[in-house]
Amino acid sequence: MICYMKMIRQLLLLLAGTVFLFSCKEKEQQPAVKNSLAKDSIQNVDADSSSTPYVIVDVSPMDMSYYPVNYPKLKMAKQISQPPVVRLIYSRPHLQGRELFHDVLKYGEYWRMGANEATEIEFFRDVTIQNKKVKAGRYILYCILGPASWKIALNSNLDSWGLQQDSTKDIQHFDIPVTHGNPSLEYLTMIFAKTNTGAELIIAWDDVVAKLPIDFSN
């Protein structure tokens, strides 16, 4: 009789053990939550994720803007002979139901003006911005956000990821005004537009628009 009880107890233990094992396994097998936002911090960016050719397409796709606008198409169509003036390479995050202020961005904080790789601007000739000379060359771009104006920084820390700014490598700062209440845009959009003295870089996302004037007259 005792022997019988022992057997039942062992059986129960075994059963409990199996259930425990299974529940552990289930936990392991749960698919990792694909949350681009949770991944978005310096420690959590996985440096190895794109070391295979089977990289998935980014949630925030990269894009390129030129001045003259659509320069590569104009060049192909032989409608332009002079070199381009400026080119911007940036990744385009989207709102996905969030409000830009304050779900995504907060006043007083740094903003990389993009996603993933640091946003890069390249001037193919010397230009002037707010009466400050900017030499031809490649820079990264970020800003410090305020409700009425943003401080744009041109920085020399090239080929870096946008999550961390090294302000000791800032080359120039420009304060630019910001307007709210514009038609809403789902994706961050940055383009160049012609002005009387050169072009302006238009930075638009949600209902916010900021413009960085670039003077071509030396």
Place this chain on the structure above:
Amino acid sequence: MKKLSTLVIAVSLSFAAAAQSSLPPVDQSPMDMSYYPANYPVLKIQDKIMEPLVARVIYSRPKKEGRTIFGGLVEYGKVWRLGANEATEIEFYRKVNIGGKKVSKGRYNKETDTWGSFKYNAEKDIIRTNVLVEKLNDPVESLAMTFEKGGGGINLVIAWENVKVTLPINL
């Protein structure tokens, strides 16, 4: 051929559309960037850089979307722009050697700051080299390019559909 002309029409239509609205929608074939060392920008902010910057490729990633790519959309024997939209661009941050020829530091594509290979000019080729084509078991939906460590330096790996090619870049 019919397919190709349809494509050209579609492309010219989208040019017109893009010219009209000043704010660009998100591209059908999104752009991407690959570095060697792989993920250099991430390594840089994490202070984990072990080797210097060698190369960067900027390309747009068309999708297969059920189409036959090689031998269909991309015809054999013709120049292919290895991407979409703006011409694919590769930049070397140091002197390298490809197919036995020296390539100096700098930025290359078939002609910088241009659009695809519609006006490809062979005279502006820096080098031409043949690479081996391998078959893949698992198809790749979006054109992918990445750098990996290779025998004489690094390889540029290009994969799409069921095809993978490897371009050795010697350092």
